[in-house]
Amino acid sequence: MHRRNFIKLGAAGALGTVAISANSAIAASGQLNLIDASVAQLQAAMTAGTLTATALTKHYLARIKAIDQAGPHINAVIERNPDALTIAAALDAERKSKGPRGPLHGIPVLIKDNIATADRMQTTAGSLALVGAKAPRDAFLVTQLREAGAVILGKTNLSEWANIRSTRSTSGWSARGGLTRNPYALDRNTSGSSSGSAAAIAASLAAIAVGTETDGSITSPASICGLVGLKPTVGLISRDGIIPISHTQDTPGPMTRSVADAAVLLGAMTGTDPHDSATAGIKRQDYMRFLDADGLRGARIGVVRNATASHPAVQALASAALAVMAAKGAILVDVELPNISKYGDSELEVLLYELKTGLNTYLAEFATGAPVRTLNDVIAFNQQHRATEMGFFDQELFLRAEAKGGLDSPEYLAALANNRQYSRTEGIDQVLAEYKLDALFAPTGGPAWLTDTINADHFGDSFSTPAAVAGYPHITVPAGYVAGLPVGVSFVAGAYAEGMLIKLAYAFEQSTLHRRAPGFPASVKQHVG
Numbered sequence: 004m005h006r007r008n009f010i011k012l013g014a015a016g017a018l019g020t021v022a023i024s025a026n027s028a029i030a031a032s033g034q035l036n037l038i039d040a041s042v043a044q045l046q047a048a049m050t051a052g053t054l055t056a057t058a059l060t061k062h063y064l065a066r067i068k069a070i071d072q073a074g075p076h077i078n079a080v081i082e083r084n085p086d087a088l089t090i091a092a093a094l095d096a097e098r099k100s101k102g103p104r105g106p107l108h109g110i111p112v113l114i115k116d117n118i119a120t121a122d123r124m125q126t127t128a129g130s131l132a133l134v135g136a137k138a139p140r141d142a143f144l145v146t147q148l149r150e151a152g153a154v155i156l157g158k159t160n161l162s163e164w165a166n167i168r169s170t171r172s173t174s175g176w177s178a179r180g181g182l183t184r185n186p187y188a189l190d191r192n193t194s195g196s197s198s199g200s201a202a203a204i205a206a207s208l209a210a211i212a213v214g215t216e217t218d219g220s221i222t223s224p225a226s227i228c229g230l231v232g233l234k235p236t237v238g239l240i241s242r243d244g245i246i247p248i249s250h251t252q253d254t255p256g257p258m259t260r261s262v263a264d265a266a267v268l269l270g271a272m273t274g275t276d277p278h279d280s281a282t283a284g285i286k287r288q289d290y291m292r293f294l295d296a297d298g299l300r301g302a303r304i305g306v307v308r309n310a311t312a313s314h315p316a317v318q319a320l321a322s323a324a325l326a327v328m329a330a331k332g333a334i335l336v337d338v339e340l341p342n343i344s345k346y347g348d349s350e351l352e353v354l355l356y357e358l359k360t361g362l363n364t365y366l367a368e369f370a371t372g373a374p375v376r377t378l379n380d381v382i383a384f385n386q387q388h389r390a391t392e393m394g395f396f397d398q399e400l401f402l403r404a405e406a407k408g409g410l411d412s413p414e415y416l417a418a419l420a421n422n423r424q425y426s427r428t429e430g431i432d433q434v435l436a437e438y439k440l441d442a443l444f445a446p447t448g449g450p451a452w453l454t455d456t457i458n459a460d461h462f463g464d465s466f467s468t469p470a471a472v473a474g475y476p477h478i479t480v481p482a483g484y485v486a487g488l489p490v491g492v493s494f495v496a497g498a499y500a501e502g503m504l505i506k507l508a509y510a511f512e513q514s515t516l517h518r519r520a521p522g523f524p525a526s527v528k529q530h531v532g
Contacts, residue, residue: 012243037062038207038520042110042161042264049098049109056098059210060154060361061338064088064110067157068206075189075523079202081180082124091154106267106291108152113203113212113412116158116180116251117165117242118142118255119369126369127414128246129177131392132384136373142244143276143501144213144255147287151271156209159199165220166196167248167358167404168385171459174198174224178392182454185228186521191451192460194227195222196220200258201228205521207260211268214258217248217354219448219467221256222485224477226491229481229518231508233265234255234467236499237474238281240272245368247361249354250281251419252471260518261482262509266290269501282473288507298506300332302441304494305434309339310445310466317464317490320483321446324492327514328444333507340469342425350472355404356415376407395456426473430496441503442496447479450488451468470495478504481517487527489518 035048037059048054064083071077084090094109103109105145108347114120115130119138127133139147148155152202166172174195175183183198185191193202197214204212214221216234225232234256242253257268269289276282306325312318329335362378375381382401385392408415434440448465470477475498480490492511494504 029450039260040210041261042267045110046103046106046108052102056094056154057088059109060087060091060111060156060438063156063209070206071208071521072407073158074184075184077184077186077200077202077206077523078181079159079183079206080113080157080208081129081160081177081199084155085109085123087154087156090247094152094154097152104152105271107148107271109154110152110211111154111156111209112148112268113156113159113200113209114145115161115197115200115212115214117215117246118145118146118213120155120158122155123300124158126158126246127179128165129161130180130381131137131178131388132375132381133370133373134179136370138244138369139371140244141347143241143274143278144272145244147272149276152299157205159197159212161197161199162195162220165215165217165248167354168398168401170400171396173291173395173454174460175202175454176395176456185451186523187229188524188527190453190526191453192227194219194223194451196257197224198496201225201230201232202284204258204260205229206523207520209513211264212270213255213272215245215253215255216467216471217252217463218350218471221258221372222467222477222491222493223448223465225258226479227451227489228297229489229491229521231257231259231262231481231512232479232491233269233501233504234470234477235269235501236476238279238369239285239499240269241274241276241279241282243276243278247358249357250361251353251357251422252474262478262512263291263294263526265478266294266505266509290402293505294509295506296510297331298510299328301512302332302507303334303336303439304328304507305336305338305438305440305443307340307445307466308337309343312446312449312464314449314463314485316485317446317449320485320490321492323512324482324515325444326512331510331514336440337441338434338438338443339431340430340434340443343469345425346422346472349421350468352418353415355388355400356407356410356412356418358404359407360410367474396437396459422472426469426517427475428502431469431475431495435497442494442500442507446482447491450485450490466493466495467468474498476501476504478508479506480512482515483517487524492495
């Protein structure tokens with residue numbers, strides 16, 4: 004029998020009545036399928052006593068060993084938590100004595116390796132320069148996840164330094180972690196920078212994962228790996244303890260196999276954090292209340308016609324998605340999003356200024372034990388270790404950032420004002436208000452490209468930048484396949500409209516159910532026609 008259809012791993016014996024099959028969430032025998040099982044289904048199994056956090060954690064660790072480290076060798080997990088089984092056992096005991104803390108009790112989660120954990124794991128952003136650094140405390144979102152009862156299973160690989168080191172980088176590659184491969188075609192790219200989080204959840208190496216985004220780093224890899232990716236409003240989730248690029252655009256967010264799982268994970272991570280002033284007034288809330296299968300009915304959705312796909316097969320999938328939404332009662336309005344071209348250059352200018360200031364602040368607190376404490380130190384380290392750090396691409400963006408002045412520089416302030424004017428006031432906000440829209444719609448991007456470490460990434464279409472520059476929420480959901488490669492569609496709305504986006508994405512997802520588990524082929528046949 005083919006590996007994808009039925010897999011028995013080393014941990015399977017501990018799972019009792021739980022089968023590991025890949026055809027549907029509930030197998031024909033009625034047994035739970037851990038390949039596609041949702042957080043709610045896993046939680047129900049633990050409540051029923053047919054599954055434990057310990058057994059589930061063993062299963063994922065065994066699957067990481069069999070699929071990530073061997074077999075197709077996805078290379079998505081950069082480090083496993085040596086305390087994961089101990090944490091799971093403690094949560095099992097707590098469930099028996101007190102009951103579950105909530106929907107994430109005992110659920111294994113992977114987090115990107117730019118999110119600090121004060122445990123025996125490292126936080127390196129994939130760079131050898133941060134190997135040995137000891138975080139003095141957990142990132143705020145990690146504290147939130149631990150309090151919710153999640154099992155921190157490990158860290159995921161990423162595009163080194165979240166893809167801000169060079170314009171010629173290869174997404175999914177880091178000096179520490181190597182190259183992450185796409186589970187839908189191993190010779191194709193995962194996109195970045197949350198490459199490992201995307202590949203890991205696509206390959207069912209954990210129940211859910213956390214990624215981070217500055218511009219496209221959640222939504223692009225999620226789309227390319229057939230996932231739901233939710234980039235929240237900047238400030239909804241604390242950035243404390245996350246290796247930064249930009250305090251005006253950075254945000255962590257969920258990367259999951261379903262909209263419902265994204266809603267659960269989002270709610271667990273939110274809250275006011277004194278270390279991040281942008282979270283002032285933010286309270287943890289239940290985003291699952293927005294899961295409405297009829298949520299498209301009456302919704303006014305702006306179809307962004309100047310963000311159509313250049314690939315005809317992708318545009319065909321987007322058109323099919325529009326037909327589904329119309330059939331479900333959505334009111335579709337053709338619009339154009341103005342001024343997109345007016346913040347292309349100024350976005351990077353803002354990122355470079357904020358990178359220098361933010362990274363120096365982070366390293367001063369979180370890089371104890373590492374050989375670097377400033378961006379300039381990192382640049383010098385990379386030069387000294389050129390053979391291992393810069394064999395494929397250089398660090399010209401780091402050099403440009405180091406040459407920038409402070410955040411009081413007139414050039415920085417002008418670029419920031421420009422970004423906010425054209426992405427918000429005369430961009431997303433203007434269109435939403437003018438047409439009385441609930442959200443905007445466009446294809447997220449194209450299918451995965453062939454990984455090419457010589458010529459760098461071959462990026463195609465992308466709808467990530469408007470929401471990224473504005474700091475507004477953006478969700479991508481699977482919309483189908485091109486030659487076996489996943490493609491997603493996006494919903495974007497105004498600040499703190501995550502609930503609306505979850506409602507629309509869930510209704511679309513439940514009407515289509517496009518996602519299917521990957522088969523780990525070495526390549527795909529050329530698309531014809």
